[in-house]
Amino acid sequence: MYNGMLHAHSGLRWLVLIFLLLAVIKSFAGWFGKKDFNKSDNLIALLLLSFTHTQMIVGIILYFISSKVVSMGDAMKDSVLRFWAMEHGVTMLIAITLITIGRVKSKKAETSELKFKKGAIFYTIALVLILWAGLIKPSLLGAGLF
Ligand code: HEM
Numbered sequence: 106m107y108n109g110m111l112h113a114h115s116g117l118r119w120l121v122l123i124f125l126l127l128a129v130i131k132s133f134a135g136w137f138g139k140k141d142f143n144k145s146d147n148l149i150a151l152l153l154l155s156f157t158h159t160q161m162i163v164g165i166i167l168y169f170i171s172s173k174v175v176s177m178g179d180a181m182k183d184s185v186l187r188f189w190a191m192e193h194g195v196t197m198l199i200a201i202t203l204i205t206i207g208r209v210k211s212k213k214a215e216t217s218e219l220k221f222k223k224g225a226i227f228y229t230i231a232l233v234l235i236l237w238a239g240l241i242k243p244s245l246l247g248a249g250l251f
Pocket residue numbers: 151152154155156158159162205208209212
């Protein structure tokens with residue numbers, strides 16, 4: 106159970122990152138290129154949300170079964186334990202919330218320009234957070250790529 110969840114979580118990260126990167130690029134290209142928000146833009150946003158929300162559920166399950174997540178009292182003294190018990194989950198939940206707000210605001214916006222602009226702003230902040238707490242820092246701590 107644990108190993109399967111860990112690999113699912115580690116692998117899903119790439120789908121989240123690929124679709125987030127695509128969404129950022131398409132949002133800026135659409136915003137500054139004054140394009141129409143079309144079907145492919147909508148599909149990328151939907152797939153991004155599906156992968157991101159699934160990743161959240163797997164992450165929350167991992168939080169309860171991982172041996173790397175120890176009690177807060179023990180975790181606070183050690184920077185590696187603190188990362189897995191606190192920083193990773195909190196940063197990711199913020200990033201996931203930003204992606205969801207970005208999508209909801211983009212969907213509600215009246216014009217293509219505003220749809221792209223909302224996505225560009227929220228997705229870019231989320232991308233920075235996920236690159237740090239979901240790619241760079243885990244790799245520095247010895248996490249595998251899959
Ligand atoms: C505990 C689990 C989950 C929570 C709390 C959650 C929460 C949310 C929220 C708040 C929204 C925004 C709703 C809105 O448009 O106003 C949303 C949208 C969405 N969620 Fe989730 N979600 C969860 C699980 C999932 C899963 C498992 C999937 C897919 C596999 C998923 C796919 C989507 C999609 C595609 C949308 C976008 C709908 C749209 O924009 O038309 N979610 N979710």
